Amino acid sequence: xxxxxxxxxVVIIGSGPAGLTAAIYAARADLKPLVIEGPQPGGQLTITTxxxxxxxxxxxxxxxxxxxxxxxxxxxxxxxxxxxxINKVDxxxxxxTVETDDHxxxxxxxxxxxxxxxxWLGIPGEAPAPHGLGGLGVSACATCDGFFFKGKPIVxxxxxxxxxxxxxxxxxxxxxxxxxxxxxxxxxxxxxQEKAFQNEKIDFLWDTGVEEIIGAPETGVTGVRLxxxxxxxxxxxxxxxxxxxxxxxxxxxxxxGQLEMDEVGYxxxxxxxxxxxxxxxxxxxxxxxxxxxxxxxxxxxxCMAAIDAERFLDHLPVEMPGGKExxxxxxxxxxxxxxxxxxxxEIVLNEPDNVPHSNSDAPVPPFQTDGDANSASATDV
Ligand SMILES: Cc1cc2nc3c(=O)[nH]c(=O)nc-3n(C[C@H](O)[C@H](O)[C@H](O)COP(=O)(O)OP(=O)(O)OC[C@H]3O[C@@H](n4cnc5c(N)ncnc54)[C@H](O)[C@@H]3O)c2cc1C
Numbered sequence: 001x002x003x004x005x006x007x008x009x010v011v012i013i014g015s016g017p018a019g020l021t022a023a024i025y026a027a028r029a030d031l032k033p034l035v036i037e038g039p040q041p042g043g044q045l046t047i048t049t050x051x052x053x054x055x056x057x058x059x060x061x062x063x064x065x066x067x068x069x070x071x072x073x074x075x076x077x078x079x080x081x082x083x084x085x086i087n088k089v090d091x092x093x094x095x096x097t098v099e100t101d102d103h104x105x106x107x108x109x110x111x112x113x114x115x116x117x118x119x120w121l122g123i124p125g126e127a128p129a130p131h132g133l134g135g136l137g138v139s140a141c142a143t144c145d146g147f148f149f150k151g152k153p154i155v156x157x158x159x160x161x162x163x164x165x166x167x168x169x170x171x172x173x174x175x176x177x178x179x180x181x182x183x184x185x186x187x188x189x190x191x192x193q194e195k196a197f198q199n200e201k202i203d204f205l206w207d208t209g210v211e212e213i214i215g216a217p218e219t220g221v222t223g224v225r226l227x228x229x230x231x232x233x234x235x236x237x238x239x240x241x242x243x244x245x246x247x248x249x250x251x252x253x254x255x256x257g258q259l260e261m262d263e264v265g266y267x268x269x270x271x272x273x274x275x276x277x278x279x280x281x282x283x284x285x286x287x288x289x290x291x292x293x294x295x296x297x298x299x300x301x302x303c304m305a306a307i308d309a310e311r312f313l314d315h316l317p318v319e320m321p322g323g324k325e326x327x328x329x330x331x332x333x334x335x336x337x338x339x340x341x342x343x344x345x346e347i348v349l350n351e352p353d354n355v356p357h358s359n360s361d362a363p364v365p366p367f368q369t370d371g372d373a374n375s376a377s378a379t380d381v
Contacts, residue, residue: 003104008034010309011098011107013086014251016043017295018285019113020070021302022309026111027077029310034107035074036100038085042067043115044286045295047128049135052147054295066295086114091258091278108316109280109309112259112267113302114251116286116293121157121244125213125221133213137221138242142166143294145243146173154241155180155224157210163245164192170243171201178203178239180210182229205237213242250287259283266290274305282308 010026012019015037026033045051045063052060061069075081088099095106118140120126128134139145146169154174156167159181167177179196184206186193196202205226212225214236223238250265260268260277267276267283274282284305285298317325323335330343333350340348 001102003099003102005104005106006034007095007106008032008080009108009313010034010111010306011036011096011105011109012111012113013098014038014043014113014115014285014287015041015071015081016067016113016115016285016298017045017070018115018287018298018302018305019043019111020067020074021299022111022113022284022306023074023079023302024070024077025303025306026309027074027079029306030078031310031313032078032080033074033111033306034080034082034105036082036084036086036098036105038114040115041083042071044117047134048144049129050148051144051295053144086254089254089258091255091281094280096281109282109312111274111302111305111309112252112255112276112281112283112287113285113298113305114287115298116248116250116266116290118244119247119249121210121246123210123212125215126242126244129217133215133217133221133242136217137215137240138213138244140244141293142169142243142245145241146170149173149241151175152240153178153238154243155210155237155239156243156245157181158245158247159183159185160187160245160247161189161192162247164188164196166243166245167202168192168195168199171199174201174241176203177201178205178237180205180208180224180226182209183207210242248286248290248293250290252287262290264290274301274308280309280312 010031010033012022012033012035015035019035023033023035045067048063050060051063051066084100086098086100090097095108096110098105125132126138129136150173152174153176155178156163157180167179170177207228207230209227209229210224211227213221214223215221221240221242223236226237227234252261252265252267267288269276269283269288274284276283282305284301286293315328317327317333319325325333332341338350340350
């Protein structure tokens, strides 16, 4: 089957808070963005219930409802959506190529908002409701859900920095926090370990695995079935909440070898912008943020990425009659792309060492020489 080819100025990968905010801004700038929604349309908030910390909703809002609002707002200004996901990208030249099963999409700019998925234990009871107790006492985000566990006993699963941080934070609300760890030593940094050890509300269960999360839709979580990995002994441990804190995996496998990322796979962005190491490719939200991982921060960086993409496009040369191109700085590129005429009339050969752009930080777009040479002169303008 032949795939349809689409050409767009702005293509956004992902439809969570970051991607849809980027879409709202890009659409309002009349850039007609295309959002490729991915395997989880609406992103992570679609698997949670009450969101109480998103500004503007004083009474709280259900996660799926909030994301529907984001989507309607993006659609209202002309965002186009594709309900599919990317399985291949080629960022070696612009326009960039992203491929789905049915489409080849050529993008002048690309905004990556593919998020990061919490790692789960894969045990019974853990899946999002109605299949399990996810959202009914099982969570992977203390900042998001800790508030719902005031005065309740909870467990935190994990032994790294994330687990220590989440457990320490959760002692603000919970009556007791029990950290359950598969080994008898922690992987967390010394300082995080010390903080947890000194906290009177935190207990530890060592050499222990969680086999099942127990409860019902009416009661929420009521306990966990544990197994001592040394003795094989099993027991039910009563609790009202389970926080799985064994790390996150950014959805960046398809960018490996093309974009700079840290050792875990989070995309690197530059300074105060959302620019990646490839000009014209921007990243926003959890895919480039291992630290805050909140809907509002994802939305904030989505806004930044859209503005960055808009400015990048503004700096690309615009085609004029006769095949010449003009940049936002008023430079004219000859139709054969062999010379650039500055606003002062100076003719500069279009070779890497000569390209002017002295008053712009914008990256120089790759020029292609495609024959049909016009001679360059100041009067040729
Ligand atoms: C259970 C739960 C509860 C939470 N509660 C809160 C809360 O109360 N408050 C809060 O602020 N934060 C909360 N968070 C965190 C919040 O959901 C995230 O910080 C936020 O969703 C990140 O937004 P994002 O747009 O970066 O990524 P995501 O929301 O993760 O969206 C990623 C998008 O990328 C798409 N995608 C992935 N791979 C591909 C691909 N190959 N091709 C195309 N698209 C792809 C997915 O389909 C998805 O649409 C919660 C998270 C969870 C899991």
